[in-house]
Amino acid sequence: MSRALAPILDHVRAEPSRTWSIIVTIYGDAIVPRGGSVWLGTLAAIFQRIGLSDGVVRTAMSRLASDGWLERTKAGRNAYYRLAGKGEETFRRATAQIYSRTAPPFAGHFEMILAEPAARPALEAAGFGSPAPGVWVAPGGTVPPDGLEGAVRLSAGGDAAANRALAARAWPLDATGAAYARFLDAFAPLRAALDAGQTLADLDCLVARVLMIHEYRRIVLRDPVLPAEILPQDWPGTAARALCAQVYGALLPGSERWLDQHAVDADGAPLPPGPEVWRRFAA
Template structure:
Protein backbone atom coordinates (compact mmCIF):
# COMPACT_ATOMS: atom_id res chain seq x y z
CA UNK A 1 0.00 0.00 0.00
CA UNK A 2 1.47 3.43 -0.90
CA UNK A 3 2.66 5.30 2.15
CA UNK A 4 0.21 8.24 1.81
CA UNK A 5 -2.75 5.83 1.71
CA UNK A 6 -1.30 3.84 4.60
CA UNK A 7 -1.13 7.03 6.68
CA UNK A 8 -4.77 7.86 5.87
CA UNK A 9 -5.86 4.35 6.92
CA UNK A 10 -3.81 4.63 10.12
CA UNK A 11 -5.44 7.97 10.89
CA UNK A 12 -8.87 6.37 10.47
CA UNK A 13 -7.95 3.59 12.91
CA UNK A 14 -6.75 6.13 15.48
CA UNK A 15 -10.17 7.80 15.60
CA UNK A 16 -13.27 6.58 17.46
CA UNK A 17 -15.13 3.93 15.47
CA UNK A 18 -16.86 5.42 12.45
CA UNK A 19 -18.01 2.17 10.86
CA UNK A 20 -21.59 3.39 10.48
CA UNK A 21 -20.44 6.59 8.80
CA UNK A 22 -18.19 4.61 6.45
CA UNK A 23 -21.12 2.37 5.50
CA UNK A 24 -23.10 5.48 4.62
CA UNK A 25 -20.20 6.65 2.44
CA UNK A 26 -19.96 3.31 0.64
CA UNK A 27 -23.67 3.36 -0.15
CA UNK A 28 -23.86 6.99 -1.22
CA UNK A 29 -20.70 6.98 -3.29
CA UNK A 30 -20.57 3.48 -4.77
CA UNK A 31 -23.74 1.43 -4.25
CA UNK A 32 -26.47 3.92 -5.12
CA UNK A 33 -25.03 4.65 -8.61
CA UNK A 34 -25.07 0.88 -9.27
CA UNK A 35 -28.69 0.10 -8.46
CA UNK A 36 -28.77 0.72 -4.72
CA UNK A 37 -28.69 -2.86 -3.35
CA UNK A 38 -25.63 -4.76 -2.14
CA UNK A 39 -24.83 -8.07 -0.47
CA UNK A 40 -23.61 -7.85 3.10
CA UNK A 41 -20.63 -9.99 2.08
CA UNK A 42 -19.41 -7.22 -0.25
CA UNK A 43 -19.36 -4.78 2.66
CA UNK A 44 -17.61 -7.33 4.89
CA UNK A 45 -14.89 -7.84 2.27
CA UNK A 46 -14.25 -4.10 2.01
CA UNK A 47 -14.11 -3.60 5.78
CA UNK A 48 -11.86 -6.63 6.21
CA UNK A 49 -9.31 -4.74 4.11
CA UNK A 50 -9.38 -2.03 6.79
CA UNK A 51 -9.02 -4.62 9.57
CA UNK A 52 -12.52 -3.84 10.83
CA UNK A 53 -14.15 -6.94 12.30
CA UNK A 54 -17.22 -8.35 10.60
CA UNK A 55 -19.15 -8.32 13.87
CA UNK A 56 -18.64 -4.56 14.11
CA UNK A 57 -19.97 -4.14 10.55
CA UNK A 58 -23.02 -6.31 11.23
CA UNK A 59 -23.79 -4.35 14.40
CA UNK A 60 -23.51 -1.04 12.54
CA UNK A 61 -25.78 -2.30 9.74
CA UNK A 62 -28.37 -3.48 12.28
CA UNK A 63 -28.30 -0.10 14.01
CA UNK A 64 -28.66 1.84 10.74
CA UNK A 65 -31.50 -0.44 9.68
CA UNK A 66 -33.27 0.03 13.04
CA UNK A 67 -32.89 3.79 12.63
CA UNK A 68 -34.71 3.65 9.30
CA UNK A 69 -31.84 4.20 6.86
CA UNK A 70 -31.76 0.73 5.29
CA UNK A 71 -34.06 -2.20 4.70
CA UNK A 72 -32.87 -5.79 4.60
CA UNK A 73 -33.96 -8.70 2.44
CA UNK A 74 -32.72 -12.28 2.68
CA UNK A 75 -32.08 -14.97 0.12
CA UNK A 76 -31.20 -18.16 1.89
CA UNK A 77 -28.49 -17.24 4.40
CA UNK A 78 -27.44 -14.13 2.48
CA UNK A 79 -28.54 -10.63 3.53
CA UNK A 80 -28.93 -7.74 1.10
CA UNK A 81 -29.41 -4.08 1.97
CA UNK A 82 -30.88 -1.09 0.21
CA UNK A 83 -31.88 2.41 1.26
CA UNK A 84 -35.37 3.12 2.55
CA UNK A 85 -37.37 5.90 0.88
CA UNK A 86 -36.29 8.25 3.65
CA UNK A 87 -32.69 7.23 3.09
CA UNK A 88 -32.99 7.80 -0.67
CA UNK A 89 -34.30 11.34 -0.15
CA UNK A 90 -31.55 12.19 2.32
CA UNK A 91 -28.85 10.69 0.12
CA UNK A 92 -30.11 12.55 -2.96
CA UNK A 93 -29.74 15.90 -1.18
CA UNK A 94 -26.32 14.95 0.19
CA UNK A 95 -25.15 13.79 -3.25
CA UNK A 96 -25.91 17.20 -4.77
CA UNK A 97 -24.13 18.93 -1.89
CA UNK A 98 -21.00 16.78 -2.19
CA UNK A 99 -20.51 16.42 -5.94
CA UNK A 100 -22.21 19.40 -7.63
CA UNK A 101 -20.35 22.68 -8.04
CA UNK A 102 -21.25 25.22 -5.32
CA UNK A 103 -22.88 28.54 -6.27
CA UNK A 104 -20.46 31.16 -7.56
CA UNK A 105 -22.67 34.27 -7.61
CA UNK A 106 -24.82 36.04 -5.02
CA UNK A 107 -27.87 38.10 -5.90
CA UNK A 108 -27.40 40.53 -2.99
CA UNK A 109 -30.20 39.28 -0.75
CA UNK A 110 -30.72 36.92 2.17
CA UNK A 111 -33.57 34.70 3.30
CA UNK A 112 -34.36 35.36 6.97
CA UNK A 113 -36.42 32.97 9.07
CA UNK A 114 -37.79 33.96 12.47
CA UNK A 115 -38.82 31.14 14.82
CA UNK A 116 -40.09 32.32 18.20
CA UNK A 117 -40.64 29.08 20.12
CA UNK A 118 -37.55 27.47 21.63
CA UNK A 119 -39.04 24.02 21.01
CA UNK A 120 -39.76 24.84 17.36
CA UNK A 121 -36.22 26.18 16.94
CA UNK A 122 -34.70 23.02 18.35
CA UNK A 123 -36.81 20.79 16.11
CA UNK A 124 -35.88 22.78 12.99
CA UNK A 125 -32.22 23.49 13.81
CA UNK A 126 -30.63 20.39 12.24
CA UNK A 127 -32.74 20.54 9.07
CA UNK A 128 -31.95 24.24 8.65
CA UNK A 129 -28.23 23.70 9.21
CA UNK A 130 -28.19 20.86 6.68
CA UNK A 131 -30.01 23.08 4.18
CA UNK A 132 -27.31 25.76 4.52
CA UNK A 133 -28.79 28.18 7.07
CA UNK A 134 -26.72 29.90 9.74
CA UNK A 135 -27.89 31.65 12.90
CA UNK A 136 -26.58 35.05 14.09
CA UNK A 137 -29.07 35.27 16.99
CA UNK A 138 -31.39 32.89 18.85
CA UNK A 139 -34.51 32.36 16.76
CA UNK A 140 -33.02 33.99 13.64
CA UNK A 141 -31.80 31.85 10.73
CA UNK A 142 -30.23 33.23 7.58
CA UNK A 143 -29.08 31.98 4.19
CA UNK A 144 -28.40 33.49 0.78
CA UNK A 145 -31.64 33.71 -1.19
CA UNK A 146 -32.65 30.83 -3.47
CA UNK A 147 -31.86 28.19 -0.82
CA UNK A 148 -34.90 25.98 -0.30
CA UNK A 149 -36.51 26.19 3.14
CA UNK A 150 -36.90 22.68 4.63
CA UNK A 151 -40.34 21.41 5.68
CA UNK A 152 -39.23 21.41 9.33
CA UNK A 153 -39.29 25.24 9.27
CA UNK A 154 -42.51 25.72 7.34
CA UNK A 155 -44.10 27.62 10.24
CA UNK A 156 -41.34 30.26 10.41
CA UNK A 157 -41.84 33.91 9.55
CA UNK A 158 -40.00 34.49 6.28
CA UNK A 159 -38.38 37.77 5.24
CA UNK A 160 -36.16 38.90 2.39
CA UNK A 161 -33.34 41.29 3.21
CA UNK A 162 -30.67 42.93 1.06
CA UNK A 163 -27.20 43.92 2.21
CA UNK A 164 -24.04 45.49 0.85
CA UNK A 165 -20.87 43.44 0.67
CA UNK A 166 -19.34 44.67 3.95
CA UNK A 167 -22.53 44.18 5.96
CA UNK A 168 -23.10 40.82 4.29
CA UNK A 169 -19.65 39.57 5.29
CA UNK A 170 -20.24 40.66 8.91
CA UNK A 171 -23.55 38.81 8.92
CA UNK A 172 -21.85 35.72 7.51
CA UNK A 173 -19.09 35.88 10.15
CA UNK A 174 -21.70 36.02 12.92
CA UNK A 175 -23.88 33.24 11.45
CA UNK A 176 -21.43 30.46 10.57
CA UNK A 177 -18.30 29.07 12.24
CA UNK A 178 -16.32 29.41 9.02
CA UNK A 179 -12.86 29.28 10.58
CA UNK A 180 -13.56 25.85 12.03
CA UNK A 181 -14.69 24.67 8.59
CA UNK A 182 -11.65 26.30 6.98
CA UNK A 183 -9.30 24.46 9.34
CA UNK A 184 -11.00 21.17 8.52
CA UNK A 185 -10.46 21.83 4.81
CA UNK A 186 -6.78 22.62 5.42
CA UNK A 187 -6.32 19.32 7.28
CA UNK A 188 -8.10 17.46 4.48
CA UNK A 189 -5.78 18.95 1.85
CA UNK A 190 -2.71 18.19 3.97
CA UNK A 191 -3.80 14.55 4.35
CA UNK A 192 -4.67 13.86 0.71
CA UNK A 193 -2.24 16.01 -1.29
CA UNK A 194 0.56 13.42 -0.81
CA UNK A 195 -1.71 10.74 -2.29
CA UNK A 196 -2.29 12.83 -5.39
CA UNK A 197 1.44 13.48 -5.67
CA UNK A 198 2.11 9.74 -5.47
CA UNK A 199 -0.35 9.01 -8.27
CA UNK A 200 0.98 11.89 -10.38
CA UNK A 201 4.41 10.25 -10.19
CA UNK A 202 2.89 7.15 -11.74
CA UNK A 203 2.87 4.92 -8.66
CA UNK A 204 0.07 2.48 -9.39
CA UNK A 205 -2.63 1.48 -6.92
CA UNK A 206 -4.29 -1.91 -7.10
CA UNK A 207 -8.03 -1.91 -7.79
CA UNK A 208 -8.65 -2.74 -4.12
CA UNK A 209 -6.44 0.12 -2.98
CA UNK A 210 -8.15 2.48 -5.43
CA UNK A 211 -11.56 1.60 -4.00
CA UNK A 212 -10.31 2.00 -0.43
CA UNK A 213 -8.74 5.36 -1.25
CA UNK A 214 -11.91 6.54 -3.01
CA UNK A 215 -14.14 5.67 -0.06
CA UNK A 216 -11.80 7.27 2.49
CA UNK A 217 -11.45 10.37 0.28
CA UNK A 218 -15.21 10.90 0.15
CA UNK A 219 -15.65 9.84 3.77
CA UNK A 220 -13.33 12.64 4.95
CA UNK A 221 -14.57 15.20 2.43
CA UNK A 222 -18.24 14.45 3.10
CA UNK A 223 -17.86 15.07 6.83
CA UNK A 224 -16.64 18.61 6.07
CA UNK A 225 -18.68 19.65 3.06
CA UNK A 226 -22.04 18.62 4.54
CA UNK A 227 -21.34 21.09 7.38
CA UNK A 228 -20.26 23.77 4.91
CA UNK A 229 -23.06 26.18 3.91
CA UNK A 230 -21.29 26.55 0.53
CA UNK A 231 -21.78 30.27 0.40
CA UNK A 232 -21.29 32.20 -2.84
CA UNK A 233 -17.70 33.28 -3.48
CA UNK A 234 -18.48 36.94 -2.79
CA UNK A 235 -19.46 36.14 0.80
CA UNK A 236 -16.46 33.97 1.65
CA UNK A 237 -13.14 35.09 3.16
CA UNK A 238 -10.29 35.62 0.73
CA UNK A 239 -8.19 32.51 0.05
CA UNK A 240 -11.04 30.26 1.23
CA UNK A 241 -9.42 26.77 1.56
CA UNK A 242 -12.63 25.00 0.58
CA UNK A 243 -11.97 25.81 -3.08
CA UNK A 244 -8.56 24.12 -3.07
CA UNK A 245 -9.87 21.16 -1.06
CA UNK A 246 -12.74 20.64 -3.52
CA UNK A 247 -10.47 20.83 -6.55
CA UNK A 248 -8.03 18.40 -4.93
CA UNK A 249 -10.84 16.00 -4.03
CA UNK A 250 -12.21 16.09 -7.58
CA UNK A 251 -8.78 15.48 -9.14
CA UNK A 252 -8.03 12.49 -6.89
CA UNK A 253 -11.55 11.12 -7.39
CA UNK A 254 -11.19 11.13 -11.16
CA UNK A 255 -7.83 9.35 -10.92
CA UNK A 256 -9.26 6.66 -8.62
CA UNK A 257 -12.50 6.08 -10.50
CA UNK A 258 -11.37 3.52 -13.13
CA UNK A 259 -9.60 1.18 -10.69
CA UNK A 260 -12.27 1.49 -8.00
CA UNK A 261 -15.02 0.71 -10.50
CA UNK A 262 -13.10 -2.38 -11.64
CA UNK A 263 -13.03 -3.55 -8.01
CA UNK A 264 -16.81 -3.17 -7.85
CA UNK A 265 -17.19 -5.04 -11.15
CA UNK A 266 -15.21 -7.96 -9.72
CA UNK A 267 -16.40 -8.06 -6.11
CA UNK A 268 -19.76 -6.30 -5.55
CA UNK A 269 -22.98 -8.28 -5.91
CA UNK A 270 -26.71 -8.06 -5.24
CA UNK A 271 -29.48 -10.67 -5.33
CA UNK A 272 -29.12 -11.10 -9.10
CA UNK A 273 -25.34 -11.22 -9.34
CA UNK A 274 -22.75 -8.52 -10.12
CA UNK A 275 -23.91 -4.95 -9.59
CA UNK A 276 -25.07 -3.20 -12.76
CA UNK A 277 -22.69 -0.58 -14.18
CA UNK A 278 -23.03 3.01 -13.01
CA UNK A 279 -24.62 5.60 -15.26
CA UNK A 280 -23.11 8.74 -16.75
CA UNK A 281 -23.85 10.73 -13.58
CA UNK A 282 -20.92 9.02 -11.87
CA UNK A 283 -18.33 10.34 -14.31
CA UNK A 284 -19.97 13.77 -14.08
CA UNK A 285 -19.15 14.12 -10.38
CA UNK A 286 -16.96 17.15 -9.61
CA UNK A 287 -17.33 18.19 -13.27
CA UNK A 288 -16.34 21.77 -13.99
CA UNK A 289 -14.21 22.21 -10.85
CA UNK A 290 -10.90 23.97 -11.27
CA UNK A 291 -7.66 22.11 -10.96
CA UNK A 292 -5.87 22.65 -7.62
CA UNK A 293 -2.91 24.99 -7.68
Protein backbone atom coordinates in the same frame (compact mmCIF):
# COMPACT_ATOMS: atom_id res chain seq x y z
CA MET B 1 -0.99 -2.36 0.63
CA SER B 2 0.24 0.65 -1.34
CA ARG B 3 2.38 3.27 0.38
CA ALA B 4 -0.18 5.92 -0.62
CA LEU B 5 -3.04 4.20 1.21
CA ALA B 6 -1.37 3.60 4.58
CA PRO B 7 -1.33 7.26 5.74
CA ILE B 8 -5.04 7.59 4.87
CA LEU B 9 -5.91 4.57 6.98
CA ASP B 10 -3.88 6.02 9.86
CA HIS B 11 -5.76 9.32 9.51
CA VAL B 12 -9.20 7.66 9.49
CA ARG B 13 -8.37 5.48 12.49
CA ALA B 14 -7.35 8.60 14.40
CA GLU B 15 -10.68 10.29 13.69
CA PRO B 16 -13.83 9.64 15.80
CA SER B 17 -15.60 7.84 12.95
CA ARG B 18 -17.82 4.79 13.31
CA THR B 19 -18.19 1.73 11.13
CA TRP B 20 -21.86 2.35 10.40
CA SER B 21 -21.02 5.85 9.15
CA ILE B 22 -18.43 4.50 6.71
CA ILE B 23 -21.02 1.94 5.54
CA VAL B 24 -23.39 4.80 4.77
CA THR B 25 -20.64 6.40 2.68
CA ILE B 26 -20.00 3.14 0.81
CA TYR B 27 -23.67 2.81 -0.07
CA GLY B 28 -24.05 6.41 -1.16
CA ASP B 29 -20.82 6.53 -3.15
CA ALA B 30 -20.54 3.06 -4.67
CA ILE B 31 -23.60 0.84 -4.12
CA VAL B 32 -26.60 3.10 -4.72
CA PRO B 33 -25.41 3.95 -8.27
CA ARG B 34 -25.39 0.18 -8.92
CA GLY B 35 -28.92 -0.47 -7.69
CA GLY B 36 -28.60 -0.23 -3.92
CA SER B 37 -28.24 -3.91 -2.93
CA VAL B 38 -25.03 -5.85 -2.31
CA TRP B 39 -23.72 -9.05 -0.75
CA LEU B 40 -22.39 -8.68 2.77
CA GLY B 41 -19.18 -10.38 1.64
CA THR B 42 -18.46 -7.49 -0.72
CA LEU B 43 -18.60 -5.04 2.17
CA ALA B 44 -16.53 -7.36 4.35
CA ALA B 45 -13.74 -7.39 1.74
CA ILE B 46 -13.66 -3.59 1.73
CA PHE B 47 -13.55 -3.39 5.51
CA GLN B 48 -10.88 -6.06 5.78
CA ARG B 49 -8.69 -3.75 3.69
CA ILE B 50 -9.50 -0.93 6.12
CA GLY B 51 -8.61 -3.21 9.03
CA LEU B 52 -12.02 -3.89 10.58
CA SER B 53 -13.29 -7.39 11.39
CA ASP B 54 -16.32 -9.13 9.90
CA GLY B 55 -17.98 -9.11 13.33
CA VAL B 56 -17.74 -5.33 13.61
CA VAL B 57 -19.22 -4.94 10.13
CA ARG B 58 -22.08 -7.37 10.82
CA THR B 59 -22.98 -5.50 13.99
CA ALA B 60 -23.02 -2.16 12.17
CA MET B 61 -25.13 -3.59 9.33
CA SER B 62 -27.65 -5.00 11.81
CA ARG B 63 -27.89 -1.61 13.49
CA LEU B 64 -28.57 0.14 10.17
CA ALA B 65 -31.21 -2.45 9.33
CA SER B 66 -32.86 -2.05 12.76
CA ASP B 67 -32.91 1.71 12.29
CA GLY B 68 -34.67 1.35 8.94
CA TRP B 69 -31.83 2.40 6.64
CA LEU B 70 -31.19 -1.04 5.13
CA GLU B 71 -33.29 -4.10 4.32
CA ARG B 72 -31.81 -7.57 4.76
CA THR B 73 -32.52 -10.62 2.58
CA LYS B 74 -30.92 -14.06 2.45
CA ALA B 75 -30.08 -16.42 -0.40
CA GLY B 76 -28.89 -19.66 1.11
CA ARG B 77 -26.29 -18.80 3.70
CA ASN B 78 -25.47 -15.43 2.16
CA ALA B 79 -26.92 -12.12 3.43
CA TYR B 80 -27.66 -9.18 1.16
CA TYR B 81 -28.53 -5.66 2.17
CA ARG B 82 -30.51 -3.14 0.16
CA LEU B 83 -31.00 0.56 0.82
CA ALA B 84 -34.46 0.98 2.33
CA GLY B 85 -36.99 3.59 1.27
CA LYS B 86 -36.22 5.66 4.36
CA GLY B 87 -32.78 6.46 3.03
CA GLU B 88 -33.48 7.06 -0.65
CA GLU B 89 -34.40 10.75 -0.41
CA THR B 90 -31.67 11.40 2.15
CA PHE B 91 -29.09 9.84 -0.17
CA ARG B 92 -30.39 11.81 -3.15
CA ARG B 93 -30.01 15.15 -1.36
CA ALA B 94 -26.62 14.23 0.05
CA THR B 95 -25.35 13.17 -3.38
CA ALA B 96 -26.30 16.55 -4.83
CA GLN B 97 -24.43 18.35 -2.06
CA ILE B 98 -21.30 16.22 -2.12
CA TYR B 99 -20.65 15.88 -5.84
CA SER B 100 -22.51 18.69 -7.56
CA ARG B 101 -23.09 21.60 -5.26
CA THR B 102 -21.03 24.65 -6.16
CA ALA B 103 -21.27 28.10 -4.66
CA PRO B 104 -23.91 30.31 -6.31
CA PRO B 105 -23.14 33.88 -7.36
CA PHE B 106 -23.86 36.53 -4.75
CA ALA B 107 -26.96 38.60 -5.40
CA GLY B 108 -25.44 41.57 -3.56
CA HIS B 109 -27.67 41.34 -0.49
CA PHE B 110 -28.90 39.02 2.24
CA GLU B 111 -32.39 37.79 2.97
CA MET B 112 -33.00 38.64 6.62
CA ILE B 113 -35.75 37.14 8.76
CA LEU B 114 -36.72 38.05 12.32
CA ALA B 115 -38.43 34.96 13.73
CA GLU B 116 -39.39 33.19 16.94
CA PRO B 117 -37.09 30.44 18.32
CA ALA B 118 -39.51 27.73 17.18
CA ALA B 119 -38.62 28.52 13.57
CA ARG B 120 -34.95 27.64 14.08
CA PRO B 121 -34.99 24.04 12.71
CA ALA B 122 -36.81 25.03 9.53
CA LEU B 123 -34.57 28.05 8.92
CA GLU B 124 -31.37 26.07 9.47
CA ALA B 125 -32.60 23.36 7.11
CA ALA B 126 -33.26 26.04 4.47
CA GLY B 127 -29.66 27.30 4.73
CA PHE B 128 -30.12 30.32 7.00
CA GLY B 129 -27.51 31.29 9.57
CA SER B 130 -28.00 33.33 12.71
CA PRO B 131 -25.74 36.31 13.55
CA ALA B 132 -27.81 37.18 16.64
CA PRO B 133 -30.69 35.67 18.63
CA GLY B 134 -33.91 35.76 16.61
CA VAL B 135 -32.12 37.07 13.49
CA TRP B 136 -31.58 34.82 10.46
CA VAL B 137 -29.79 35.59 7.21
CA ALA B 138 -29.07 33.84 3.93
CA PRO B 139 -27.66 34.97 0.58
CA GLY B 140 -30.21 36.82 -1.55
CA GLY B 141 -32.40 34.45 -3.50
CA THR B 142 -32.54 31.77 -0.79
CA VAL B 143 -36.11 30.53 -0.46
CA PRO B 144 -37.41 30.79 3.13
CA PRO B 145 -39.25 27.79 4.56
CA ASP B 146 -43.02 27.68 4.78
CA GLY B 147 -44.83 28.34 8.01
CA LEU B 148 -43.13 31.55 9.14
CA GLU B 149 -46.29 33.29 10.25
CA GLY B 150 -45.51 36.50 12.08
CA ALA B 151 -41.90 36.64 10.91
CA VAL B 152 -40.48 39.89 9.56
CA ARG B 153 -38.58 39.71 6.25
CA LEU B 154 -36.00 42.28 5.24
CA SER B 155 -33.20 42.75 2.74
CA ALA B 156 -29.77 43.67 4.13
CA GLY B 157 -26.27 44.25 2.85
CA GLY B 158 -23.20 46.43 2.84
CA ASP B 159 -19.77 46.67 1.31
CA ALA B 160 -17.59 43.58 0.81
CA ALA B 161 -16.02 43.77 4.27
CA ALA B 162 -19.38 44.19 5.99
CA ASN B 163 -20.89 41.28 4.07
CA ARG B 164 -18.00 39.00 5.01
CA ALA B 165 -18.25 40.07 8.64
CA LEU B 166 -21.98 39.28 8.70
CA ALA B 167 -21.38 35.84 7.18
CA ALA B 168 -18.66 35.13 9.74
CA ARG B 169 -21.09 35.91 12.57
CA ALA B 170 -23.96 33.92 11.05
CA TRP B 171 -22.18 30.64 10.23
CA PRO B 172 -19.32 28.72 11.97
CA LEU B 173 -16.90 29.44 9.14
CA ASP B 174 -13.78 29.19 11.31
CA ALA B 175 -14.61 25.62 12.31
CA THR B 176 -15.63 24.65 8.78
CA GLY B 177 -12.49 26.18 7.29
CA ALA B 178 -10.31 24.34 9.82
CA ALA B 179 -12.01 21.05 8.91
CA TYR B 180 -11.30 21.66 5.22
CA ALA B 181 -7.66 22.45 6.06
CA ARG B 182 -7.34 19.12 7.91
CA PHE B 183 -8.85 17.35 4.91
CA LEU B 184 -6.29 18.95 2.61
CA ASP B 185 -3.44 17.93 4.92
CA ALA B 186 -4.69 14.34 5.02
CA PHE B 187 -5.26 13.81 1.30
CA ALA B 188 -2.70 16.06 -0.41
CA PRO B 189 -0.05 13.30 -0.10
CA LEU B 190 -2.34 10.92 -2.00
CA ARG B 191 -2.74 13.45 -4.79
CA ALA B 192 1.02 13.95 -4.90
CA ALA B 193 1.59 10.19 -5.09
CA LEU B 194 -0.89 9.80 -7.94
CA ASP B 195 0.59 12.79 -9.76
CA ALA B 196 4.01 11.16 -9.43
CA GLY B 197 2.73 8.05 -11.19
CA GLN B 198 2.25 5.77 -8.19
CA THR B 199 -0.37 3.10 -8.93
CA LEU B 200 -2.80 1.51 -6.49
CA ALA B 201 -4.38 -1.94 -6.61
CA ASP B 202 -8.03 -1.85 -7.61
CA LEU B 203 -9.29 -2.56 -4.08
CA ASP B 204 -6.95 0.10 -2.69
CA CYS B 205 -8.44 2.55 -5.22
CA LEU B 206 -11.91 1.80 -3.88
CA VAL B 207 -10.86 2.06 -0.24
CA ALA B 208 -9.06 5.35 -0.84
CA ARG B 209 -12.06 6.69 -2.78
CA VAL B 210 -14.54 5.72 -0.07
CA LEU B 211 -12.46 7.08 2.81
CA MET B 212 -11.80 10.34 1.00
CA ILE B 213 -15.51 10.86 0.29
CA HIS B 214 -16.31 9.83 3.85
CA GLU B 215 -14.08 12.57 5.22
CA TYR B 216 -15.25 15.11 2.64
CA ARG B 217 -18.96 14.51 3.14
CA ARG B 218 -18.66 14.98 6.91
CA ILE B 219 -17.59 18.55 6.17
CA VAL B 220 -19.56 19.50 3.07
CA LEU B 221 -22.93 18.34 4.44
CA ARG B 222 -22.47 20.91 7.22
CA ASP B 223 -21.13 23.62 4.91
CA PRO B 224 -23.75 26.21 3.85
CA VAL B 225 -21.79 26.58 0.55
CA LEU B 226 -21.89 30.37 0.51
CA PRO B 227 -21.00 32.60 -2.44
CA ALA B 228 -17.28 33.30 -2.71
CA GLU B 229 -17.91 37.04 -2.30
CA ILE B 230 -18.92 36.59 1.36
CA LEU B 231 -16.41 33.91 2.34
CA PRO B 232 -12.99 34.62 3.87
CA GLN B 233 -10.14 35.17 1.46
CA ASP B 234 -8.40 31.95 0.34
CA TRP B 235 -11.31 29.83 1.56
CA PRO B 236 -9.92 26.25 1.94
CA GLY B 237 -13.21 24.70 0.86
CA THR B 238 -12.42 25.68 -2.73
CA ALA B 239 -9.08 23.87 -2.67
CA ALA B 240 -10.64 20.89 -0.89
CA ARG B 241 -13.28 20.44 -3.59
CA ALA B 242 -10.65 20.72 -6.33
CA LEU B 243 -8.45 18.10 -4.66
CA CYS B 244 -11.40 15.79 -4.08
CA ALA B 245 -12.51 16.08 -7.71
CA GLN B 246 -9.02 15.41 -9.07
CA VAL B 247 -8.26 12.42 -6.85
CA TYR B 248 -11.76 10.97 -7.29
CA GLY B 249 -11.31 10.99 -11.05
CA ALA B 250 -7.95 9.27 -10.75
CA LEU B 251 -9.35 6.54 -8.47
CA LEU B 252 -12.51 5.84 -10.44
CA PRO B 253 -11.16 3.42 -13.09
CA GLY B 254 -9.55 1.04 -10.60
CA SER B 255 -12.32 1.24 -8.02
CA GLU B 256 -15.08 0.68 -10.57
CA ARG B 257 -13.12 -2.23 -12.04
CA TRP B 258 -13.01 -3.88 -8.60
CA LEU B 259 -16.76 -3.41 -8.16
CA ASP B 260 -17.39 -4.84 -11.63
CA GLN B 261 -15.53 -8.00 -10.61
CA HIS B 262 -16.61 -8.44 -6.98
CA ALA B 263 -19.94 -6.72 -6.25
CA VAL B 264 -22.91 -9.07 -6.70
CA ASP B 265 -26.62 -8.88 -5.91
CA ALA B 266 -28.91 -11.39 -4.21
CA ASP B 267 -29.11 -13.47 -7.41
CA GLY B 268 -25.34 -13.70 -7.63
CA ALA B 269 -25.28 -11.41 -10.67
CA PRO B 270 -22.71 -8.59 -10.93
CA LEU B 271 -24.10 -5.22 -9.95
CA PRO B 272 -24.50 -3.13 -13.11
CA PRO B 273 -22.20 -0.09 -13.38
CA GLY B 274 -23.65 3.28 -12.47
CA PRO B 275 -22.77 5.70 -15.29
CA GLU B 276 -23.56 8.76 -13.17
CA VAL B 277 -20.42 8.26 -11.08
CA TRP B 278 -18.33 9.37 -14.08
CA ARG B 279 -20.17 12.71 -14.09
CA ARG B 280 -19.54 13.54 -10.43
CA PHE B 281 -17.74 16.81 -9.66
CA ALA B 282 -18.33 17.92 -13.25
CA ALA B 283 -20.32 21.01 -12.22
